[in-house]
Amino acid sequence: MAEPRTRPKRATIFDVAAEAGVSRGTVSRVLNGEPYVSQSAREAIEAAIEKVGYVRNTAARNLATQSSGAVALIVHEPHSVFVEDPNIGAILLGTNAALSEADYQLVSLIIDTDRDTERVVSYLGGGFVDGAIVVSAREDDPIADALQRLRIPTVLVGRPDTAPELPSVSIDNRTSARQITERLVATGRRRIGMIAAALDRDSGRDRLAGFRDALGDRFDATLVVDVPLYSFHAGQEGMRALLDRAPDINGVFAASDAIAAGAVDVLRADGRRIPDDVGVVGFDDSAWALRCQPALSTVRQPADRLGARAAELVLDEIRTGERRSGVVLLPTEVVWRDSA
Amino acid sequence: MAEPRTRPKRATIFDVAAEAGVSRGTVSRVLNGEPYVSQSAREAIEAAIEKVGYVRNTAARNLATQSSGAVALIVHEPHSVFVEDPNIGAILLGTNAALSEADYQLVSLIIDTDRDTERVVSYLGGGFVDGAIVVSAREDDPIADALQRLRIPTVLVGRPDTAPELPSVSIDNRTSARQITERLVATGRRRIGMIAAALDRDSGRDRLAGFRDALGDRFDATLVVDVPLYSFHAGQEGMRALLDRAPDINGVFAASDAIAAGAVDVLRADGRRIPDDVGVVGFDDSAWALRCQPALSTVRQPADRLGARAAELVLDEIRTGERRSGVVLLPTEVVWRDSA
DNA sequence: TTCTATTCTGTGAGCGCTCACAGATCCTTC
């Protein structure tokens, strides 16, 4: 932290009061939109604020109200994913918008290593934030646990089974996956495989479950490969494995667009035409989807709205003190393009 | 902002003083690492801090020191770029790391619309941050101007010509562009074109200048096309235009990897082999580079170090009160792969 | 021993704000 610095003195609530010819209390009242202020006083104060160029000092306010005016967005992903994953950026943007609307400050905390976990937990214990949003929590996430212990209003993005007490906002991965797979079925594909990923998260598991739902009796576990990451490379590897097991495969559901792009790459290298020989569908509607040749059919998830909704829920709990547990599911949209 | 909330009472500096049998002043001294504290007092206080679980209240400290303990990272890009551009995420991460090391809080502000500009300027005027880092400032950027007026310590990432008084950290775009183009020349290409972008920023202009440097007399202005964005689509369009103008082209320098990927796409669709018929090089060493077929030769820029260095400079100015203007150039690295 | 430097410690004031309370003013209503 810094040595104190001298900056041009800012006007305080005192200056405003003097200028308007009223007391601090009255100024504070109009600042906070409280009732019981006369019209004339209100106008005088507003004019005075304008005149002296007053802006509120957050530190003082936070000290007096015993709150921080900040909400943490905790992203539990390695740096590489943080940089690459389009959804995370969109969630961040959505959260930021909703929070600043309500005059709250977003503080983003990125957890990469175990050391970060510790640091973040102690930061959270410091009362620096009034609430928290956790993105991509794992099962038994120590952060979620800590947040619960500290009784900090928290909302999860995604829906980990481990912390059902915590409210969360998510998309219906299962139904979405079922819908897009069904369309694959409807176009006459009979040998349909899936490249699944992140089975340690609910999102990954639910996409697999939806795939299974759509196939019903025809589901064949040997046509499911599990890759470690939502990445292009993982998609390539997954597709090669699938091709090994079932050379006659004619439909593929990839757990993300990046994976689908990898799969498309391998399929074309293998001389197969898309969608004629093999239909491929993805998930996310990220930039990958349009970048593929042909453009990918996929599921669009409203990542920014996910972030915004989470922020609203946290704000609500901060204000009312009441936790509304439960899962908020935001609608997705299946986008049909040319890959299937 | 919130109604006050009751949270379990936290220990204050008072509790620590009582526990250790000393006064507040002495506790404050050890907290701030000041001299003139006896060994015994220091030990007693440290034990007391541990025992009562004390953590410092930032709001109170900020109020007393008249500083905020926060540094803003201002990103002047449309949301889409923010989400897509790998460099921005890396800069953010680097800044965050350097700042939290020094116990400062990163506050990221994203400017998308003109309304955002206004809001951010007033936010900045509110004394919420002790310093600022501006990413992708434009020429005549109103934010940079405001920051100067408010006399807030500021460092630019990138090197806009308009605010030479402000210190900045950047890469040497011109030399890097020259180096990678020279290699294109060295492999025997004679008809070399460039897909340039963002010529309203120094980065874009410098890359073009470096290209020109490398070609010397052989530079042919008709082989330079200018595209509006650092994107895949822009790359496709740019390449088509280049092909129209010079069907015999055999070397292409793209101003970014995304553009290069678009160019590669068009070239292959046109039946040209890479690197045999046409050599292609990019810039950034982003995820695009490895994703291309064949993998792209490109310039790696240390985006995270850019962010970290900017943070260090801001911190330094905050602490000393002295502005070190001038440009810090971080080294880049040309990465040779298979596309040229 | 006495005097001066040096090291250490406690105290009061104040940062800018909010909150609770007490008091003032105004309007109803009987």
Next chain:
DNA sequence: GAAGGATCTGTGAGCGCTCACAGAATAGAA
């Protein structure tokens, strides 16, 4: 025309910390 309620306003205390100052303790030199 007085009582009672609603509406409005000012004041004091306090949030947790830092800073400047004054005073205490210790050490070293004369």
